[in-house]
Amino acid sequence: MLELELEKLRGVSSVDVRDGILTLVLERGVCIEVPLDELEGLLKRFGMEAKIENKSLIVRSERKIDPSLISRIIWSFEKRSCITNRKMEFVSWDLPLLGQVSFGLIDRGTNLIQVRPITGCNLNCIYCGVDAGPFSRSLRRDFFVDCDYIITEFEKIVKLKGERDIEAHIDGLGEPLLYPWIRELVQGLSDIEGVEV
Structure with a gap:
């Protein structure tokens, strides 16, 4: 089992879970909105089960879990600027x-x-x-x-x-x-x- 404290991810200033959407706000206004059902579906492909508890992502798997893989999966979701409201591409x-x-x-x-x-x-x-x-x-x-x-x-x-x-x-x-x-x-x-x- 891996407990990933989402607020401790690099640059994350706030975490919100509402209406099935996990919203991570990075410092200075970059937002990542992650539909929880899509995140759970992606993690299932890798043989993992996930749920959100107290702003932490709890991941269970039979195999060893690589935290950087979880982080990359989260970063793969659409990002937008909370300031300009435009989509953002992470290079x-x-x-x-x-x-x-x-x-x-x-x-x-x-x-x-x-x-x-x-x-x-x-x-x-x-x-x-x-x-x-x-x-x-x-x-x-x-x-x-x-x-x-x-x-x-x-x-x-x-x-x-x-x-x-x-x-x-x-x-x-x-x-x-x-x-x-x-x-x-x-x-x-x-x-x-x-x-x-």
């Missing part, structure tokens, strides 16, 4: 971060590397060039990138550049401080040898 290890304009890492051949962990914004500035606010007429979804993935890929670029005087500039198409793991991102980037700013 993980299977999508390249270089070559994207909206999110990821941008290297223009200098010592400065742009880090774009998230799209979307909580404001509706009339002069916004990317129309990233909640009332956007052009954006249909937002993106946010796995923190460990950004740090790992950033470190590879720093090594290619010679590990000296590298600047990490966190920006984005929207408000980067809405990123659920902004503290971990800043700490992880600053810990990389050769990063000065």
Whole structure:
């Protein structure tokens, strides 16, 4: 048996179970809504039984249970921004971060590397060039990138550049401080040898 305290999952700030829906709210407004019947059905495929008790997911199985598998299953459900109410795509290890304009890492051949962990914004500035606010007429979804993935890929670029005087500039198409793991991102980037700013 495995008891997974949902509020202790990385970045989760609140957990709510209502009308057969498990809602996880991450720091800074990313919501994951998980229909409990679908979650139970998915876990049954892996030979597990699950139920929610006191904001914990209780999983029973004959075999050893991998907590990271449960976490990945939960993350596979649709995510949306509680701020913009748009669908959110979680960018993980299977999508390249270089070559994207909206999110990821941008290297223009200098010592400065742009880090774009998230799209979307909580404001509706009339002069916004990317129309990233909640009332956007052009954006249909937002993106946010796995923190460990950004740090790992950033470190590879720093090594290619010679590990000296590298600047990490966190920006984005929207408000980067809405990123659920902004503290971990800043700490992880600053810990990389050769990063000065």
